Amino acid sequence: MIEKIRIKEVASYDSTGIEVNLSKINYIYGSNGTGKTTISELLRNSDNQKFSSCNIEWKQGSPDFDMFVYNRNFVQENFSTHNDIKGIFTLGKESTEILALIDGKLKDAEKHQDRIGNLENNIKQKKEQLEIIKTNFANHCWDLKQKYDENFKEAFTGLRNNRERFMEKCLSEAENNNSEIYTYEELNRRVESVFKNPRVKIRPIPEIQYESSLEEQSIFQTKIIGKKDIDIARLISELNISDWVQQGHRHMEGTDGICPFCQQELPGSFKEKLDEYFDETYTEQIQSLNSSIEKYERDTLGFFEQYNFLITEDIPFIKKERITYLFEIMNSTYKENIQLLERKRNEPSRSIELNSITSYLEQIKSEVEQANVQISELNRVIDNIKEEKERLIKDIWRFIVEENKGNYDYYMSNFRRENRALVGMEMGKTQQVGFKKKLEEETIELQNQLTSVLPSIHEINTLLKSFGFTNFQLAESDEQGNYKIVRENGEDANETLSEGEKTFITFLYFYQLINGSNDQDKVNTARVVAIDDPISSLDSNILFMVSNLINNLKKKVRSKDSNFKQLIILTHNVYFHKEISFNKGMSNKKQPDETFWIIRKMGNISYISGYEENPIKNSYELLWKELRESPNSITTPNIMRRILENYFKFFGNVDVNEIVEGFPDEDKVVCNSLLSWANDGSHHVNDDLYVDSNQEQNTIYFEVFRRIFINSNHESHFNMMMGELPFELDEGKDSEEDLVSREIKLAMEQAAVSRE
Numbered sequence: 017m018i019e020k021i022r023i024k025e026v027a028s029y030d031s032t033g034i035e036v037n038l039s040k041i042n043y044i045y046g047s048n049g050t051g052k053t054t055i056s057e058l059l060r061n062s063d064n065q066k067f068s069s070c071n072i073e074w075k076q077g078s079p080d081f082d083m084f085v086y087n088r089n090f091v092q093e094n095f096s097t098h099n100d101i102k103g104i105f106t107l108g109k110e111s112t113e114i115l116a117l118i119d120g121k122l123k124d125a126e127k128h129q130d131r132i133g134n135l136e137n138n139i140k141q142k143k144e145q146l147e148i149i150k151t152n153f154a155n156h157c158w159d160l161k162q163k164y165d166e167n168f169k170e171a172f173t174g175l176r177n178n179r180e181r182f183m184e185k186c187l188s189e190a191e192n193n194n195s196e197i198y199t200y201e202e203l204n205r206r207v208e209s210v211f212k213n214p215r216v217k218i219r220p221i222p223e224i225q226y227e228s229s230l231e232e233q234s235i236f237q238t239k240i241i242g243k244k245d246i247d248i249a250r251l252i253s254e255l256n257i258s259d260w261v262q263q264g265h266r267h268m269e270g271t272d273g274i275c276p277f278c279q280q281e282l283p284g285s286f287k288e289k290l291d292e293y294f295d296e297t298y299t300e301q302i303q304s305l306n307s308s309i310e311k312y313e314r315d316t317l318g319f320f321e322q323y324n325f326l327i328t329e330d331i332p333f334i335k336k337e338r339i340t341y342l343f344e345i346m347n348s349t350y351k352e353n354i355q356l357l358e359r360k361r362n363e364p365s366r367s368i369e370l371n372s373i374t375s376y377l378e379q380i381k382s383e384v385e386q387a388n389v390q391i392s393e394l395n396r397v398i399d400n401i402k403e404e405k406e407r408l409i410k411d412i413w414r415f416i417v418e419e420n421k422g423n424y425d426y427y428m429s430n431f432r433r434e435n436r437a438l439v440g441m442e443m444g445k446t447q448q449v450g451f452k453k454k455l456e457e458e459t460i461e462l463q464n465q466l467t468s469v470l471p472s473i474h475e476i477n478t479l480l481k482s483f484g485f486t487n488f489q490l491a492e493s494d495e496q497g498n499y500k501i502v503r504e505n506g507e508d509a510n511e512t513l514s515e516g517e518k519t520f521i522t523f524l525y526f527y528q529l530i531n532g533s534n535d536q537d538k539v540n541t542a543r544v545v546a547i548d549d550p551i552s553s554l555d556s557n558i559l560f561m562v563s564n565l566i567n568n569l570k571k572k573v574r575s576k577d578s579n580f581k582q583l584i585i586l587t588h589n590v591y592f593h594k595e596i597s598f599n600k601g602m603s604n605k606k607q608p609d610e611t612f613w614i615i616r617k618m619g620n621i622s623y624i625s626g627y628e629e630n631p632i633k634n635s636y637e638l639l640w641k642e643l644r645e646s647p648n649s650i651t652t653p654n655i656m657r658r659i660l661e662n663y664f665k666f667f668g669n670v671d672v673n674e675i676v677e678g679f680p681d682e683d684k685v686v687c688n689s690l691l692s693w694a695n696d697g698s699h700h701v702n703d704d705l706y707v708d709s710n711q712e713q714n715t716i717y718f719e720v721f722r723r724i725f726i727n728s729n730h731e732s733h734f735n736m737m738m739g740e741l742p743f744e745l746d747e748g749k750d751s752e753e754d755l756v757s758r759e760i761k762l763a764m765e766q767a768a769v770s771r772e
Contacts, residue, residue, distance in 0.1 A: 017075055017544055017582035018059075025069035027054040028622040033070075036624060039611045040573055043597050044586045044624075045632060046615035047642075047655075051622035052586040053087055055615075056548035059584070060085035075133075081581060082541045086526045087548035094522060121459045122579070126542070128452035135445040142438045149434065153427035154183040160420055167204055170211045170405075171412040186416065190424050195414040203412055209394055210401070210408050217395045218332055220388045224381040226319045228374040233308045236357070238301065239365045302364055309357045316350050316373075326384070332394075333387035342380050346373045476524050485517065520562075523550050527565055530580070545569065546584040551592050563595035570596070574609065593632045605629055616646050636662050640737040647718065656721050663733070675728045 017040070024033025028051045036044075036055075046052050058067050060083070074081075158179050165172060175182040198206075320343070325331075327340045353370040360368045397404045417424070477489045488509040491502045501521070503509045513521070530545050547566065551559045566585065572578040587593050599607055606612060612627040632638055639659050643652070660672050725734035 017081065018072055018584075019075040020073040021055065021058065021070075022073070023051075023055060023058060023067075023070045026058075026066055027051060028617055028620055029054065030621050034615075034622065034624040036613060037611065037626075038582070038584065040582055040609035041570055041607075042582075042584045042611045042613070043593065043630075044584070044613045044615060045590075045593050046586070046588060047617075048588050050588075050615045050617040052548055052588070052615060053089075054622075056085050056087040056546055056586055057089065059083060059544075059546045060087065060089065082543040083546070084526070084530045084543055085546045085548070086523065086550055087546075090526065091519065091522045094525060118459055118462045119577075121455045121462070123577075125452050125455040125459070128448045128455065129542075132445055132448045132452065135441050135448065139438065139441045139445065142434060142441060146431065146434050146438065149427060149430050150183075153423060153431075154179050156423040156427075157183045157186045157420060160186075160416055164416070167207060168412050168416075170207070171409040185413075186420055186424070189413040190417045190420070193410065193414045193417055195410050197414055197418055198411050200415065203408070203415055206408050206411075209390075210397055210404050217398050218391045220391055221326070221331065221334070221384045224323065224377065224384055226377055227315060228372075228377070230308075230312045230315055231353070231370045231372050231374065233312075235301065235304050235308050236360060236370060237367045238305075239367050305360065305364060309361060312357065312370075313354065320347065320350075323380075326380070331387070333390040335383055339380060339383060342376045346376045349373045349376070476521070476528055479524050479527075480521070485520065488513065488517070488521075490521075519550075523562060526550075527569075530569075542579050542581050544582040544584070545573075545580060546586070548586040549588060551587070551589055559589070559592055560595060563592060566596050590632055590638055597630055597632065599630075616642075618646055644738060660721075660724065663730075672724065675724055678727050679723070 018038050020038065021036045022033060023029050023036075025031055036042075044052060044055065057064075058070050058072070061067070062070070062072055161172060161176070161182050165176065169176065172182070175185055324343075326334060327336060327343055330336070349371045350373060356368045356370060360366055473490045473492060480486070480489060486504075488501055488503055491500055491506075501509045501513070526547075530543060550562050550566075566583075569580065570583060572580045573583045585596060587596075597610075597612070599605070606627075606629050612630055613624055614627070614631055615622060615624045617623075631641075636659075639655050639662070643655050643659070646652070722731075722734055725731050
């Protein structure tokens with residue numbers, strides 16, 4: 017059945033609208049024009065675009081009920097000048113055995129529907145649990161995104177602002193990405209190369225070339241001395257003066273046999289002996305020494321010049337500070353070696369060993385080789401940039417999968433468990449729907465053996481006669497499955513019926529319709545019934561007959577075996593409301609399966625109020641209650657007219673116009689204006705009428721209304737019924753005597769009312 021109705025932004029309902037919580041039996045009272053028909057039209061035609069802001073909330077999910085709504089639009093659609101009326105199929109009475117079978121199958125179908133409802137609730141709860149599990153996992157994934165977003169943003173492109181899609185990507189990669197796992201540092205280095213470095217290829221650094229053998233030439237360790245087999249060789253060797261003698265030998269040229277050191281005359285053959293001592297071998301060794309020294313100097317200085325760009329230029333991947341440091345050590349070592357070589361040059365007999373720069377050279381070569389590897393990788397990446405990006409993105413996601421492994425395993429474990437339960441529930445629901453459908457199909461087959469329009473004709477005609485309508489009746493039309501309205505002599509009566517007759521027969525048609533169906537396959541489905549003002553244009557006798565029919569319908573709704581599940585009644589008639597809502601032995605108390613509502617319109621906006629007991633005590637009290645609570649309502653003219661008619665005419669047989677004659681001439685205009693306004697306002701259906709009445713105008717008319725009671729000596733009744741006035745009236749100060757008199761009259765009036 018319907019659990020809740022929400023109406024807004026349609027007819028007289030504003031953007032806030034109203035919300036009505038319903039039970040099995042629901043009474044909605046309201047004057048004409050307050051918005052009752054809008055409610056019944058929503059129930060009747062909720063798919064209409066004008067109700068797009070409204071909704072009907074059904075208990076246990078989607079509705080599985082047929083909706084039947086009686087209102088003025090139903091009357092217009094089902095009673096036209098066309099003679100044929102669509103027939104109502106009902107169950108026949110030929111076979112009690114088939115009826116029992118139908119009843120059993122319908123009860124079984126209803127049990128399956130209850131199970132379907134329970135399963136739908138469980139499915140909804142299980143889906144909510146799955147959504148919580150999914151949300152928690154999405155949050156964990158998003159935390160990883162936030163952590164690595166700055167460095168891996170290129171891999172997260174298209175997902176950086178969408179938590180849901182990022183989570184789905186994590187799930188997809190966890191299932192499909194089996195790439196090699198790289199460390200964060202390795203991936204970050206590749207990001208620099210692939211995404212951040214300029215897309216320009218770099219020339220490799222020339223290979224470091226230097227002959228380390230230059231430092232190890234044997235001539236540097238060789239002691240260069242003269243010939244050993246001449247007589248002076250022994251003396252030179254013993255005194256270790258080879259280098260001194262060699263220098264003197266160089267200076268002997270042009271000394272004319274004089275010693276260049278002591279200036280003494282040399283022996284005659286001394287020069288020849290020295291020439292023989294410093295023979296060709298000695299000379300060749302000296303030349304080799306000088307040549308080796310020159311080569312060392314030339315090649316080492318050439319190395320410094322050739323590779324000086326490593327410290328003067330900005331070369332990618334080169335550790336410039338490291339290279340500069342090594343170059344400084346090598347240069348310092350080179351200078352030390354040059355000093356050693358100069359000493360060797362001056363003292364050929366000395367053996368020297370140069371300090372090696374090879375170890376530093378190898379370190380520079382290693383740095384250059386590493387840089388060249390990175391340069392080569394960069395150039396390769398540039399040549400294959402598209403493939404490299406794809407590979408790097410895949411490796412980054414493999415890293416994310418590994419980081420997220422614990423969260424993923426926990427999510428999948430819980431998700432699979434809950435999802436298995438959900439799948440089982442959905443399968444159970446599908447099975448129950450299948451069982452229910454099969455029972456319904458079997459029920460339809462049985463109903464087709466019994467359904468007919470003839471029982472409906474008989475029932476409606478019986479009701480017409482019992483209610484005193486004997487000059488027309490229903491008959492089966494020539495068109496199979498339809499009715500026609502005929503007089504006693506068989507003539508068509510459709511166009512000659514009075515408004516009351518049309519209204520009554522249409523309601524009887526509706527009453528039969530809810531007990532059957534226009535559709536032969538739906539004669540016994542579960543149903544919700546809404547009835548909106550069924551007693552318009554009917555006299556008081558018919559009002560009680562209609563009330564009796566509705567009270568019978570209430571009994572069916574309360575019966576567990578009935579297919580009537582809910583009843584909603586809307587009316588503006590107090591007497592009718594009393595007849596259908598009175599619960600014997602309970603006074604005005606509300607039964608557990610009932611709701612009571614009053615709908616009002618103020619400022620052309622409809623409002624609704626719920627009550628814990630039946631608010632309709634009697635019509636006269638209700639009119640005063642409406643006037644007290646809604647003095648600015650659009651229905652105020654109707655309320656004032658009915659109060660005046662009820663009190664003065666029906667109760668006292670007094671003509672209000674005679675009371676007006678007792679007013680001073682200057683007040684008669686205002687009094688007549690009130691009566692004119694009241695009568696005008698009381699005879700219109702105000703769904704589309706808006707009377708712009710401000711506070712000042714309402715105060716004036718209300719004062720006139722009050723003075724009618726005062727001038728007729730019925731002020732105490734007015735005060736009793738109104739209680740506290742809704743307006744501040746400028747009536748001066750009462751004397752103490754007036755107040756006492758008023759209290760006495762009020763007490764007497766209340767006593768009289770109590771006796772009645």
